Amino acid sequence: MLLRTGVFLCWILICVKGKDISKKTYFLLSCQHMAFVDELKFHGKAGKGGDGVVRWRREKFVPKGGPAGGDGGRGGDVYIEAARDNQLLSSYRHVTEFSAMDADPGGSMSLHGKDGDDKIIKLPVGSIVTNLDTGEEYSLLEEGQKIKILSGGYGGKGNERFKSSINVAPEECTPGKPGEEADFHVELRLIADIGLVGLPNAGKSSLLNSLTRARAKIGDYAFTTLDPNLGDYFGYIIADIPGLIEGASDGKGLGTKFLRHISRTKALVHLVSFENELSRAGGMMHAYEEIRGELEKFGQGLAEKDEIILLSKTDVLPDDVRDAIIEKKLKEFKKLGKPVFVVTLFDDASVKAFSDELIRSIQKDSQ
Ligand SMILES: Nc1nc2c(ncn2[C@@H]2O[C@H](COP(=O)(O)OP(=O)(O)OP(=O)(O)O)[C@@H](O)[C@H]2O)c(=O)[nH]1
Numbered sequence: 001m002l003l004r005t006g007v008f009l010c011w012i013l014i015c016v017k018g019k020d021i022s023k024k025t026y027f028l029l030s031c032q033h034m035a036f037v038d039e040l041k042f043h044g045k046a047g048k049g050g051d052g053v054v055r056w057r058r059e060k061f062v063p064k065g066g067p068a069g070g071d072g073g074r075g076g077d078v079y080i081e082a083a084r085d086n087q088l089l090s091s092y093r094h095v096t097e098f099s100a101m102d103a104d105p106g107g108s109m110s111l112h113g114k115d116g117d118d119k120i121i122k123l124p125v126g127s128i129v130t131n132l133d134t135g136e137e138y139s140l141l142e143e144g145q146k147i148k149i150l151s152g153g154y155g156g157k158g159n160e161r162f163k164s165s166i167n168v169a170p171e172e173c174t175p176g177k178p179g180e181e182a183d184f185h186v187e188l189r190l191i192a193d194i195g196l197v198g199l200p201n202a203g204k205s206s207l208l209n210s211l212t213r214a215r216a217k218i219g220d221y222a223f224t225t226l227d228p229n230l231g232d233y234f235g236y237i238i239a240d241i242p243g244l245i246e247g248a249s250d251g252k253g254l255g256t257k258f259l260r261h262i263s264r265t266k267a268l269v270h271l272v273s274f275e276n277e278l279s280r281a282g283g284m285m286h287a288y289e290e291i292r293g294e295l296e297k298f299g300q301g302l303a304e305k306d307e308i309i310l311l312s313k314t315d316v317l318p319d320d321v322r323d324a325i326i327e328k329k330l331k332e333f334k335k336l337g338k339p340v341f342v343v344t345l346f347d348d349a350s351v352k353a354f355s356d357e358l359i360r361s362i363q364k365d366s367q
């Protein structure tokens with residue numbers, strides 16, 4: 001057993017060191033890390049109304065008491081409520097149904113049956129809930145926001161309700177109505193102000209960690225980030241998503257599944273590492289265009305968002321040509337008409353200059 005585990009770990013290490021993450025390795029790595037769930041299906045069921053009942057008033061010295069059957073209670077409703085916890089969907093991984101409580105039937109002495117308790121399903125802020133039967137869609141955008149998605153059934157009427165001048169002893173009552181039910185789909189789209197995009201290894205998670213107090217995992221191999229990471233940047237949320245590669249929209253690498261988490265951001269920061277200039281045919285511009293192509297293919301307005309281009313890891317350039325290459329690349333990228341910055345995480349001043357611009361551009365947008 002020990003030997004088998006050892007061989008398995010070695011295999012992962014070899015793949016990772018060789019920066020060659022095959023689909024199988026990725027699957028295994030992601031199996032060890034399945035915490036983040038951003039989609040869910042469930043069946044929702046509101047409570048049934050309580051039945052109305054037939055009862056008679058039986059009091060001492062009142063030989064013929066009238067009808068006294070109470071109405072049934074109202075079935076519980078089903079609500080969704082937004083909470084600030086992105087892991088909530090993971091905790092429902094094995095849940096297939098959420099139901100509110102049925103109500104109690106009416107009682108004697110005209111007692112109204114107890115209403116069924118509501119069911120409140122807490123979902124992360126950013127969830128979009130679709131009723132698959134009616135197509136209705138609900139968006140949870142703010143913490144505490146609560147929306148009723150299914151109504152409980154009305155209670156039936158007790159026989160007292162049917163009393164009239166011509167029928168003083170009605171034998172009639174009605175059953176409680178069933179609660180509404182439907183199938184639902186929940187999709188989480190994280191709500192962030194800024195999204196970091198780029199090829200794997202561009203330094204996205206490292207940047208998130210240096211700008212915020214996030215502790216995203218960093219590694220010198222592709223696809224270190226398997227789930228989105230969020231960081232709080234002076235009250236604005238930055239989202240770091242897994243790296244994209246060419247063909248992501250056709251499911252290559254980790255695919256574009258995570259792009260929806262930045263579909264609600266105000267702006268994107270697109271990281272392009274200087275390593276591409278040294279190792280990749282076509283250099284940095286080709287790397288940049290590869291990601292732009294994937295953003296365009298994905299749609300949802302991603303390609304039209306404001307974009308800050310961040311040329312990262314200037315320190316990997318050889319000392320003697322560094323300045324010349326930086327100047328050349330800055331010129332090339334500035335032609336795109338977007339803000340361009342160069343950084344290395346080894347130089348605080350470069351990070352600060354970028355960080356100042358970032359805050360300016362978010363504040364400008366929110367004015
Ligand atoms: N030399 C140098 N290395 C850096 C810099 N920033 C990040 N790195 C390194 O680059 C590697 C990749 O960094 P990550 O932050 O994990 O990259 P990522 O873009 O999040 O990668 P994925 O999650 O795989 O998409 C790590 O070994 C970092 O230590 C930098 O400015 N200079």
Ligand SMILES: [Mg+2]
Binds near residue numbers: 224
């Ligand atoms: Mg990362």
